[in-house]
Amino acid sequence: MKLSQKVQAMQFSPIRKFNVYAIEAKEKGKKVYHLNIGQPDIKTPKAFMEAVKNFDSHVLAYAESGGLVQLQDAIANYFKRFGMDIERKDVLITNGGSEALSMIYTCLLDYGDEVLIPEPFYTNYQTFISAAGGKVVPVTTKAEEGYRYAYADRIEKVITDKTRAISLVNPGNPTGTILTRDEMRVIADVAKKHDLWIIADEVYREFAYDGREMTSFGQLEDIKERVIIVDSVSKRFSACGARIGCIVSKNQELMSNAMKLAQGRLCCPTLDMIGATALYELDPSYFNEVRTEYEARRDAVYEEIMKIPGVVCQKPGGAFYIMVKLPVESSEDFLVWLLTEFDDGGETVMYAPIQGFYGTEGLGRDELRIAYVLKKEDLVRGVELMRLGLEKYKELGYK
Amino acid sequence: MKLSQKVQAMQFSPIRKFNVYAIEAKEKGKKVYHLNIGQPDIKTPKAFMEAVKNFDSHVLAYAESGGLVQLQDAIANYFKRFGMDIERKDVLITNGGSEALSMIYTCLLDYGDEVLIPEPFYTNYQTFISAAGGKVVPVTTKAEEGYRYAYADRIEKVITDKTRAISLVNPGNPTGTILTRDEMRVIADVAKKHDLWIIADEVYREFAYDGREMTSFGQLEDIKERVIIVDSVSKRFSACGARIGCIVSKNQELMSNAMKLAQGRLCCPTLDMIGATALYELDPSYFNEVRTEYEARRDAVYEEIMKIPGVVCQKPGGAFYIMVKLPVESSEDFLVWLLTEFDDGGETVMYAPIQGFYGTEGLGRDELRIAYVLKKEDLVRGVELMRLGLEKYKELGYK
Known part of the structure; x- marks a missing residue:
């Protein structure tokens, strides 16, 4: 029996492979500050579970393949706040942003087709694109330039007759860069x-942050037929475990073909769609408090990072990630050392090495990603541990 | 902008296209008996919502990519009832049986690889296999033979060097046939x-039914490395809207590669996994009542079907579907006529024409599927309406 070449070529989560060292460290009694994960600690609004608990049908039945109508409408209304003319038919509910991406690539890519993505990129893009038979073509960005990528010449240089799409995350993961x-x-x-x-x-x-405007590519009127928006409740409402996302597009040919895939997998979970509807119906003021909290965390983390000698880091404008370039040869080796050899008062730190987020071999070896999803004092202590660790690492003659 | 050839070649649900006629019929005041849908009316066990309501974390966080450990264990225990040595590592939780199938095909198929499937088959197989870049090769079965397909010569005749797998549903959808x-x-x-x-x-x-043994391909010791089981809570516990399924296999190379895809989409919905755990922990006696109910429905439907002159139908051994071959040229045309032209006392009936369930062009034109998921009297009345409709159809000179 054979397995497909495409699945064999896929990588395991490049973050997850370091978990084993963190587990060992904890077994030895060390406290590990997890700056590596994108799981927010912000409370999920109570409205979610309240709506779920009110479900009172005797049968938990299939929902519509495109999603619960009330959720589609709630999302359409949400987009109206941004001046976008989104209607129910423009919204297809998916199993998280993940399935949205997976469906989109299946709709766009045949064997060998290419997608341009600024690197470093969220590694699961590679999985979704490979599964659809396509190929990631990276547009390289640099720490020194704040990971900006909107340069026509650099993008056009890698366009071929196989290129089908430009795929991007804005605000960015892992870079936090906002266009x-x-x-x-x-x-x-x-x-x-x-x-x-x-x-x-x-x-x-x-x-x-910093008063930057919340935007969407859907606001650019002249390209609305070529824009496909991926969205999700996971980060927005700190409801990652609900697995509710959506595809939003004014292109009805795309939406109609995506519906074939949606019908194939029947529907999304009914209860989670009910909960998600309540989330989208929250007053927009909900976001102010959350944003203020994240902005304060970003500032605290950034300030602490800048105390590290030789570091390259630009304060990101959004999301909840910050990229750090360290004066080490390998952020992976340094991480393993931090988890296995180092501690300060019984404490150490874990971050996400970023090499696996690059499509180009050899890039990003000295870079890492911090997710600022913990409370401020933990974030600051985590970064302090990185600094103290680095001092020791250098003293011991490591590069 | 191009859409992929593979998505454009996919079909919309062949059942759904007749919904528009049913809607019109209802708008005209007709009552439509829906024998076309696979949504059971059996109540979802209360244990599901009770478990969900007990969820009390402040953050609805990501779960493990492979699924909640307690659910994996509950499923492993369930399989032990069948004498199968299934452990946690052999169980990967998925978004319904649908995602299980989709992941399996992605793991096995490269562009142009073939999968043998007895036809008529559940049409979404075509969608999943096309999305993975593969091709369905049908093994044709016949109404007159009770849709049996386990003939070595017929299967071997369609095996090529591109064949990777035999994919089957047992008990069968749409045929109800049990191996x-x-x-x-x-x-x-x-x-x-x-x-x-x-x-x-x-x-x-x-x-x-009829005292037939509940089995699994996982019970055949000598092929356990080549068997991949797809399972789900949807039909078993009448919890279709939970979207919780799983891949079960002793083949660790397969499981490990499927885990790459699972990590890609992060996890399944947390609340539904909690509810599903409670379902798998129900006492096995739960199934007796449900089985007795379905068996009685099957018998009632079958008896009523056999009153139709010229019908071909064999009493199926399992699932909740029954195939009917009618003395008409096209079960699709007859259905449209039933919905638009016919009524008996203001009532008519809808079934699933089966042509779209065949991979071979031209087959199944005179066949249809009935799902016996309604209460007995509704099922019997539905089939009676088919018989009365057919009499009138013939009187009017239709073929």
């Missing part, structure tokens, strides 16, 4: 010129 | 001889 309006325009124009789709993963939309 | 132990042996031996995987969708396992 300016001008940058969005650059990408829109490249997409128009080369007749490409824009797949805009905007699950961090509300996490835009 | 005997001898027939399972035939299929196992063909799989061994040609080094194929066996993908056994066994979501209807408990729905085996």
Whole structure:
């Protein structure tokens, strides 16, 4: 019996492989500060469980393949706040943003087709694109440039006749970079010129700091037929375990073909859609408090990071990740050392090495990602441990 | 912008396209008996919602990618009842049986690889296999033979060097056919001889009537490395809206590669996994009542069907579907006529035409599927309406 070449070529989660060292460290009694995970500690709004508990049908039946109508409507209303003319038919509910991406790539890609993605990128993109038979073509960004990627010449350089789409996360994971309006325009124009789709993963939309505007590619009127938005309740409402996301697009040919896939898997979980509806019906003021909290955490983390000698780091504008370039040869080796050899008062730290987030071999060896989803004092202590560890690491002659 | 050839080649649900006629009929005041849908009316055990309501974490967080450990264990225990040595590591929780199938095909199929499936088959198999880049190769069965397919010569005739797996549903959807132990042996031996995987969708396992044994391909010791079981709570516990299924296999190479896909989509919905755990922990006696109810329905439906002159129908051994071959040229045309032109005392009936369930062009034009998931008197009245409709149809000179 054979397994497919495509599945064998996929990688395991590049973050998860270091878990074994963290588990061992804890077994030895060390406290590990987890700066590696994207699981927010913000409480899920009570409205979710209240709505779920009110479910009183005797049969937990299949829902509509496109999603509960009331959830589609609640999401359409949410987008109206951004001046976007989104209707029920433009919204397809999915099993998290993950399934949205997976469906989109299946709709767009045949064997060998290419998708441009700024690197470093959320590694699961590689999995979804490979599963659809396609290929990731990275657009390389640099720590020193704040991981910005909206340069027409750099993007056009890697476009071929196999290129079908530009896929991006805005605000960015893992970089936290937010596109300016001008940058969005650059990408829109490249997409128009080369007749490409824009797949805009905007699950961090509300996490835009320093007064930056919350935006969507769906606001650019002249490209609305080529924009496919991926969205989700996971980060927005701290409801990762609900697995409710959606595809939003004004392109009815895309939506109609995505519906074939949706019908294939029948429907999304009924209870979670009921809960998600209640979340989308929350007053928009809900986001202010959450945003303020994350912004304060970002500032605290950034301040602490800048105390590390030789570090390269630019304060990100959004999401809840921050990229750090350390004066080490390998952030993976350093992490293993932190977990196995180092402690300060019985404490150490875990982050996400970022090498596996690059499509180009050899890049990102000295970079890492911190998720600022813990309370401020833990974040600061975690970064302090990185700094103290690095001092020791250098003293011991490691590079 | 292009859409993929594979998604464009996929069909919409062949059942759903007739919904528009049913809706119109209802708008005109007709009562429509829905014998077309596979949504059971059996109550979901209360244990599900009770467990869900007890969830009291403040954050609805991501679960493990492979599923909640307690659910994996509950499923492993469930399989032990069948004498199968299933452990936690052999169980991967999925978003319904649908995602289980989708992941399996992605794990096994590269572009152009083939999967043998007895036809008529559950149409979504086509969607999942196409999405994975593969091709369905049907093994044709006949109404007159009770849709049996375990004939080595017929299966071997369609095996090529591209064949990777035999995929089957047992008890069958749409045919209700149950394999005997001898027939399972035939299929196992063909799989061994040609080094194929066996993908056994066994979501209807408990729905085996007339004292037939509940079985699993996992019970055949000599092929346990090549068997991949698909399972789900949807039909078993009348919890279709929970979307909780699983892949079960002793083949660790398969499980480990499927885990890459599971990590890609992060996890299944936490609350539904909690509810599903409670379902799997129910006493096995739960199934007796449900089985007795379905068996009585099958008998009532079958008796009523046999009153139709010229019908071909064999009493199925399991699941909750029954196939009917009518003396008409097209069961699709007849259905549209029933919905638009016919009524008896203001009532008419809807069934699932089966042509779209065949991979071979032109087959099944005179066949249909009835799902016996309504209460007995409604089922009997529905079939009576088919008979009365057919009389009128013939009187009017239709063929």
